Amino acid sequence: MEYITRMRWTLKPEPQASLINKLAEALNVDVIIASLLVQRGIETFEDAKKFFRPSLEDLHDPFLMKDMDKAVSRIKKAVDARENIMVYGDYDVDGTTSVALMSSYLKTLSPQIATYIPDRYNEGYGISYAGIDYACDNDISLIVALDCGIKAIEKVAYAKSKGVDFIICDHHRPGDQIPDAVAVLDPKREDCEYPYKELCGCGVGFKLIQALASTLGQTIDDLLPYLDLVATAIGADIVPITGENRVLAHYGLHVINTYPRIGFKAMLSEVKKENLTITDVVFMIAPRINAAGRMKHGLHAVNLLTEENLETALQFASEIETYNSDRKEADKNITEQALAQIKDNKEEDKYTTVVYDENWHKGVIGIVASRLTETYYRPTLVFTKSGDKLAASARSVKGFDVYNALDACSAHIEQFGGHKYAAGLTLLEEQYESFKQKFEEVVSSSIDKKLLTPEISIDMAIKLDQITPRFYRILKQFGPFGPGNMTPVFMTEGLKDTGYGKCVGADDKHLKCKVKKNGIAVGAIGFGLGSKQNVIVDEHYFKAAYTIDENEWNGEISLQLILKDIN
Helix, strand or coil, rough: CCCCCCEEEEEECCCHHHHHHHHHHCCCCHHHHHHHHHHCCCHHHHHHHHHHCHHHHHCHHHHCCCCCCHHHHHHHHHHHHCEEEEEEEEHHHHHHHHHHHHHHHCCCCCEEEEEECCCCCCCCCCHHHHHHHHHHHCEEEEEEEEECCCCHHHHHHHHCCCCCCEEEEECEEEECCCCCCCCEEECCCCCCCCCCCCCCCHHHHHHHHHHHHCCCCCCCCHHHHHHHHHHHHHHHHCCCHHHHHHHHHHHHHHHHHHHCCCHHHCCCCCCCCCCCCCCHHHHHHHHHHHHHHHHHHHHHHHHHCCCCCCCHHHHHHHHHHHHHHHHHHHHHHHHHHHHHHHHHHCCCCCCCEEEEEECCCCHHHHHHHHHHHHHHHHEEEEEEEECCCEEEEEEEECCCHHHHHHHHHHHHHCEEEEECECCCCCEHHHHHHHHHHHHHHHHHHHHCHHHHHHEEECCCCCCCHCCCCHHHHHHHCCCEEEECCCCEEEEEEEEECCCEEEEEEEHCCCEEEEEECEEEEEEEEEEECCHHHCCCCCHHCEEEEEEEEEEECEEEEEEEEEEEEEC
């Protein structure tokens, strides 16, 4: 795959010197660390304490969320009356972890708990009529829907007419109308005053079990074993790792690393790494959970996440491993076909990428959309046939709201939902060409053209001699990293290669070198930067944008630079 070689470097403004010096003194850290903290909105000793020592006491009262009292009383009524309850969620990581979380907690209160994940191919995203009919056929009178439902106006009304109640736990943006459910928990509701708006679906589900637990004499400590699921959903759903999400991710990672559930143990049985980070969770655990819903059925993931017997879990994990290999193969083939289609249609110069093939696997079009965005870096839609309609996954570039762009094209769309940077939609086949044209019009007239060049946001310029083991130890404590709290990126100018820089990996894709300045030399690796080897040859001076990481080789651990770009 061709990668973009142009990058836009932007240096973050330096915070006020008086703030930095005051914080450096209060924390007894150097000014670089203090400056990084101030950039993240941390200006006092108290702020820093909350940042470096996330506490469960910093979690908000779940009853601050609108309708929480209604949701809790309806579930308690159902448990007391021995009603059948169905836990419903989408087939992606956020949906399946939510269903695993809610169903396993409710099973501690009642044996009459069923789970339901819609079939990606027959039912599509969100609440389905088939799911509601299944509830009716099985005498289920309450559905708790997670990570979906905020726009399911007609479906919730249909369920109500059949005598089935809904509790919705969602985090997507509501439309003009809120469904007529018993309770609609969504911090993004305009009439919801919950202090933290960025929870994922599994996070909203966790707030519901936190509220239930508090009425049953349980404490937050009793709920710690569920936080591994919440941390996985936070990482996979790319929500900001700030505020409450940071606390949940911190404790969830601790659970994964010290007392992982059987399903995680089974998935990680081949992994030799200790102390997994959020990034590891996103690249090792999340794709496997996702693969079940992409290639087969999301219930396979729920079964693995709730399994308590290791042998059975290992069997489930090995099936999921197969789905994941199939997913990789499909994603590679479809990406190649999509890139060829863009070239054949001579669409490289457009402001958008919109491609379609009726035979593409619906389960991987979201991944393909992300790959195409890596290559052409513009708002991207990948369509395939889904029943008698076309379905698409949308991905955006940093700074551009693709959800709003789709809203502006709604005359051509059957339904859509999602976030600023990722969304899904369906439309009638005869609308495809007019939609494609309208989407290009909307994006080309509203996007700031500089957003079409990927940005490297640099926290600050530093010298090589400032990269010390103590500096790195403190940097590590800035984690868990993610949106809203990204791994710090540094820049150093006037570097030279020590003379042994070379391309490594398949197709010489990566660049390995050792950079030096003022008598200090540090090892560096640039993934995907093989084509930039010419920048470092013949003792040329260059500047590098990089993050800092540890490298283990022959039992020796040293610090190395992970190059983002060189010029």
